[in-house]
Amino acid sequence: MASFFSRLKQGLSRSRDTLAQMVPGGSVDALSEEEWLNIEDGLIMADCGGELSASLVQKARKRRGSSIEALKTSMLDMIPECGPLNMPDSGPFVLLVVGVNGTGKTTTIGKLATMFRQQGKSVLVGAGDTFRAAAVDQLAVWVERAGADMVRQHEGADPAAVAFDTVQRGVARNYDVVIVDTAGRVQTDQGLMNELAKVRRVIAKAHPGAPHEVWHVVDGGTGQNAVVQVEKFREVAGTSGLIVTKLDGSGKGGIVLQLSHAFGLPVRYIGVGETLEDLMPFEAENFINSLLPEHIS
Ligand SMILES: Nc1nc2c(ncn2[C@@H]2O[C@H](COP(=O)(O)OP(=O)(O)O)[C@@H](O)[C@H]2O)c(=O)[nH]1
Ligand SMILES: [Mg+2]
Numbered sequence: 001m002a003s004f005f006s007r008l009k010q011g012l013s014r015s016r017d018t019l020a021q022m023v024p025g026g027s028v029d030a031l032s033e034e035e036w037l038n039i040e041d042g043l044i045m046a047d048c049g050g051e052l053s054a055s056l057v058q059k060a061r062k063r064r065g066s067s068i069e070a071l072k073t074s075m076l077d078m079i080p081e082c083g084p085l086n087m088p089d090s091g092p093f094v095l096l097v098v099g100v101n102g103t104g105k106t107t108t109i110g111k112l113a114t115m116f117r118q119q120g121k122s123v124l125v126g127a128g129d130t131f132r133a134a135a136v137d138q139l140a141v142w143v144e145r146a147g148a149d150m151v152r153q154h155e156g157a158d159p160a161a162v163a164f165d166t167v168q169r170g171v172a173r174n175y176d177v178v179i180v181d182t183a184g185r186v187q188t189d190q191g192l193m194n195e196l197a198k199v200r201r202v203i204a205k206a207h208p209g210a211p212h213e214v215w216h217v218v219d220g221g222t223g224q225n226a227v228v229q230v231e232k233f234r235e236v237a238g239t240s241g242l243i244v245t246k247l248d249g250s251g252k253g254g255i256v257l258q259l260s261h262a263f264g265l266p267v268r269y270i271g272v273g274e275t276l277e278d279l280m281p282f283e284a285e286n287f288i289n290s291l292l293p294e295h296i297s
Contacts, residue, residue, distance in 0.1 A: 004272055004278075004280045005286065005290065007248045007272040007273055007278070008247055008248065008270070008272050008280065008286075008287070008290050009290045010248065011220075011246075011247045011248040011249055011251055011272060012247065012251070012252075012253040012290050012291050014252060015045075015046035015047070015252045015253040015254060015291055016253075016290070016291060016292065016293055017293075018042050018045045018046055019039075019042045019043070019046055019291070019292060019293055020293035021042070022038045022039055022041060022042025022043075022045075023038075023039050023042060023067055023068060023071065023292075023293060024067060025066060025067065025068060026066070026067060027064075027065060027066055027067070028060065028061060028063055028064055028065060028066070028067055028070050029064075031067055036057055036061060039057055039060075039067065039071070040053050040054060040056075040057045041053075043056055043057070043254060044254075045252075046252050046253060046254035046291070047223060047224070047252035047253070047254035047255040047258065048254035048255075048257055048258050049224065049227070049254070049258040049262070052078070052254075052257065052258050052261055052262070053254075055078075056071060056074045056075060056078070059074040059077070060073075060074045068292055068293065068294075071292060072288055072289070072292055075257060075284075075288045075291075075292075076284055076285060076288060078257070078261045079257065079260055079261065079267075079284040080260055080261070080264050080265070080266055081266070082266040082267075082268070082282070083266060085212070085213055086212045086213055086240065087212060088207075088209055088210070088212055089209070091170075091171050091207055091210075092124070092167075092170040092171060092174075092175045092176060092177060092178045092207070092210075093176065093177050093178070093212050093213075094167055094170065094177075094178045094179075094180070094203060094207055094210035094211045094212050094213075095112070095177070095178070095179045095180070095211060095212065095213045095214075095215060096163075096180045096182070096199070096200060096203060096211040096213070096214045096215070096237065097109055097179060097180065097181055097182060097214075097215055097217060098182050098196060098214060098215070098216050098217070098233055098237045098239070099182075099184060099216050099217040099218060099229070099233065100184050100185065100186055100187065100219075100229055101183075101184030101185070101186075102184060102219065103184065103217045103218055103219040103222075103245060104217050104219060104243075104245035104246065104271055105129075105181060105182065105184065105217045106129070106135065106138055106139050106142065106181055107142070107245070107271070107274065108217050108243055108245060108269070108271060108279065109125060109139065109142065109179050109181050110139070110141075110142025110143065110145065110146055110276055111269075111271070111276055111277070111278065111279035112179060112269075112279065113125055113142065113143060113146035113148040113177075113179060114145070114146040114147075114276045114277070115279065116148075116176070116177045117146050117147045117148060121176035121177050122148075122149075122174075122175045122176045122177070123146065123147075123148035123149070123175065123176070123177045123178075123179065124148065124149050124150070124151065124166060124169060124170045124173070124175040124177070124178045124179075125139065125143050125148055125149070125150045125151070125166070125178075125179045125180075125181065126150070126151045126162050126163055126165070126166025126167070126178070126179070126180040126181060127139050127140070127150060127151065127152040127153070127162060127181055128159040128162050128163050128166075128180050128181045128182045128183065128199065129159070129181055129182060129183035129184075130153060130154075130155060130156055130157045130158070130159050130162060130183070131155075131156075131183045132155065133155040135183070136152050136155070139181055140152070142276070145276060146276065149175075151165050151166040151169055153165070159182060159183065159195060159199055160195070160198045160199045160201075160202045161202075162180075163180045163199045163202055163203050163206075164202040164203070164205065164206050166178060166180055167180070167203050167206035167207050167210060168206045168207075170207070171206065171207050178207075178210075180199070180203065180211070182196060182199060187228065187229050187231075187232035187233060188232075193232070193236045194236075196233075196236050196237050197236050197237070200214070200236075200237055200238065213240050213241055214237050214238050214239050214240050214241070215239070215240070215241045215242065215243050215268060216229075216230055216233050216234070216237070216239045216241075216242050216243070216265075217242075217243045217244075217245060218230065218242060218243070218244050218245070218255070218259065219244075219245055219246050219250075219251075220244045220245060220246045220247045220250070220251025220252070220253075220255055220256070220270075220271075221246055221249070221250030221251045221252070222255070223252075223255070226255055226258075226259060227258065227259065227262060230242070230259055230262075230263055230265070231263070234263060234265075239263075239265060240265070241265060241266050241267070241268040242259055242260065242265050242266070242267045242268065243267070243268055243269045243270065243271065244256050244259070244267060244270050244271070244282075245270070245271030246271060247270050247271065247272050248271075248272040248273045248278070253287070253290070253291040254291070256270070256282075256287065257288075257291075266282075267282040268281070268282060269281055269282055270282050270287070
């Protein structure tokens, strides 16, 4: 666990350094108007977005104690409660994974499959990215390492057919968990977004009530475009949770706060590296502690 946190802290160091420069350590009452404006700029630079940054500053100004503590509490207040997963009454728990290209969907599915297997659950994965044979092979490697099983069809097969087959087999063979991978798609491509809606529909036909969760995998380095991505995917796929990846590297931490706040969606996990172990459950307090500077000057 310790190494996760160090990787997260390392990954968020850019955001944290910016904030360390912009947030003076003094008490809330002592800060000038200009210093508060600086804090707001720092939050924007850390990818919190204009609206949320303004609102965080406004809330922090009403608190007592150090400005960092005030910001921390204001941030914690606006992160929605994670709540338990939506679990099925019977049959497998079905998870659909969506997002744009290259965000880490397939890698994250490998990590999730590993995690569920370590919990002693049987896992079936559907290779719904049928565009490239290489995508299926990549998934197959992760699935094998995880000790899970996979449903695949030929390159170019209809992803909805793969999803249907996977869930049907998951039900028939009593798997505990079924995870359906999808090809990356830009949210502006209406044809591909319709295809995703169809994937979702046929999953429900194979197992009423499924998918129980739809997780949108967002690359933490995307910047503000992530907001419109989450909005569009939610409309089409009914997103119920977020996973933010690459927070060990290019990511700026504020996007995590902004997305969960703007859409009221729980961040379920965060990705902090490329290996099967590099998935952390999202914990708001730890995350915020890694994002904000510690110094109290
Ligand atoms: N550093 C880092 N790289 C990641 C993470 N998650 C995925 N990647 C990398 O991102 C690239 C794209 O991942 P992939 O799973 O193929 O994305 P997909 O197109 O959404 O399925 C690969 O090189 C992964 O190793 C992460 O949390 N941290
Ligand atoms: Mg993929």
